[in-house]
Amino acid sequence: MKEVIRSADPRVAALIQRQATQYQDRDQLGLDRISALLEALGRPQDRMPPVFHVAGTNGKGSTCAFLRAGLEAAGHRVHAFTSPHLVRYNERIRIAGKLIEDARLAELMGRVLDANDEIGASLFEVNTAVAFLAFAETPADACILEVGLGGRLDATNVVERPLVTGIASLGLDHQHFLGNRMVDVAGEKAGIAKRGVPLVTQLYPPELAGRISEIAQDVGAIWEPRGLHWDAIVRQGKLHYRDRRGEFALPLPRLPGKHQALNAASAVAMLRHQSVLDIPPSALSAAMGWTNWPARLQQLHRGPLFDMLPRGSELWVDGGHNPSAARLVADYARKHWTDGLPLVLLFASLTTKDAAGVLRPFKGTAAQILSLPIEGHDCRSPKELALLAESMGLPAKPKSSLADAMTALPKPARVLVFGSLYLAGELLMLNGPLPD
Incomplete structure (x- = not known):
């Protein structure tokens, strides 16, 4: 799948342009190219630290953030590969706790592209190979891999023996790759299951759970579903967790929303369903407050765009871009934003996304929709989105930019920038703070 990626560093930007001339067989998922590329690079995936592999439609990035916080709170050095980035390309690769530096990124990317001349791997596959090289060549105690798309055919799925795998929440997204049936989506995500490796999952409807169970059994994975071998519930201001090894209460995570408590619980379960790395309960407790994941119901308190809003306003950003994410955010708004401050949605959508499905949960909650373009991406026009919102009973006006929308109030x-990670990234780039 073609990605639109830029870098402020001229070396990295030139390498991205070079990769674009190599790419063959656009929009074809599979493991052949990434396998050939990694083989040419000496199979760095075999030399990485123990791997935590995370799939899911929504919540997988947050789950990875909770995993990293828990591991680091226990004193471990941690690599992490996540996607997409919000502002800087470097956000995708974290080496022993720090974002990869431009010089190192350019050096590794050059090596990967030299090997890619005859292979024609996609940019995400190149990203994956760069990350794996970095992780293989820098000592650490653990490695976190976030699936880019799906699971079974995702480039990260070449790791043959992860320490533990996990699936966050499930929903419809990327239907042109994963299909329009939830059971098919569940099957694709469960494709990260490996023989003898724990597969930690959330609660799903019976049909989806049955499909995951079937795949886990077929490959010989150790299926660890929530509600059977582990469970978690939010009660009396605490996250109550239990599994075979015991039960305890943790502080609620700093990231807002019940869904983030469940993402945190998934991370806790993954950390506790492995025995290679020691993670004391004190580290799990600390992780609840340490975890930071930008553009997930993130409130901004200052910045140039914030200063354009009328005094007394609030500015929030969330990168949700599918109906299941929209339902979670709209539910949070109804439960927590009850002070009478009107909710204004600054909304944009790629042409490949279900814009109506994302807007629908906000009916009766959002006072107004201000629709926006996404610069440099194939998006729906602000006028089209405004007409769509109006047809759904949501008052709407098209605007030309984030600044235009801010000054129109x-x-x-209470302003919520929503509908696209690219829009969220644009907000953080123009207003700050930059993800670190």
Whole structure:
């Protein structure tokens, strides 16, 4: 799948342009190219630290963030590969706790592209190979891999023996690759299951759970579903967790929303269903407050765009871009934003996304929709989105930019930038803070 990626560093930007001339067989998922590329690079995936592999439609990035916080709170050095980035390309690769530096990224990417001349791997496959090289060549105690798309055919799925695998929440997204049936999506995500490796999952409807169970059994994975071998519930201001090894209560995570508590619980379960790395309960408790994952119901308190809003306004950003994510955010708004401050949604959508499905949960909750373009991406026009919102009973106006929308508000409002990770990244780039 073609990605639109830029870098402020001229060396990295030139390498991205070079990769574009190599790429063959666009929009074809599979493991052949990444396998050939890694073989040419000496199979760095075999030399990485123990791997935590995470799939899911929503919540997998947050789950990875909770995993990293828990591991680091226990004193471990941690690599992490996540996607997409919000502002800087470097956000995708974290080496022993720090974002990869431009010089190192350019050096590794050059090596990978030299090997890619005859292979024609996609940019995400190149990203994956760069990350694996970095992780193989720098000592650490653990490695976290976030699936890019699906699971079974995702480039990260070449790791043959992860320490533990996990699936976060499931929903419809990337239907042109994963299909329009939830059971098919579940099957693709479960494709990360490996023989003898724990597969930690959330609660799903019976049909989806049955499909995951079937795949886990076929490959010989150790299926660890929530509600059977482990469970978690939010009660009386605590996250109550239990598994075969015991039960305890943790503080609620700093990231807002019940869904983030469940993402945290998934990470806790993954950490506790392995025995290679020691993770004391104190580290799990600390992780609840340490975890930071930008553009997930993130409130911004200052910055140039924030200063354009009427005094007394709030500015929030969330990168959700599918109906299941929208339902979670709209539910949070109804439960927590009850002070009468009107909710104004600054909304944009790629042409490949279900814009109506994302807007629908906000009916009766959002006072107004201000629709926006996404610069440099194949998106729906602001006018088209405004007409769509109006047809659904949501008052809407098209705007040309984030600044145009900010200055259009006549009175204080709770402003939520929503609908696209690219839009969220644009907000953070223009307003700050930059993800670190």
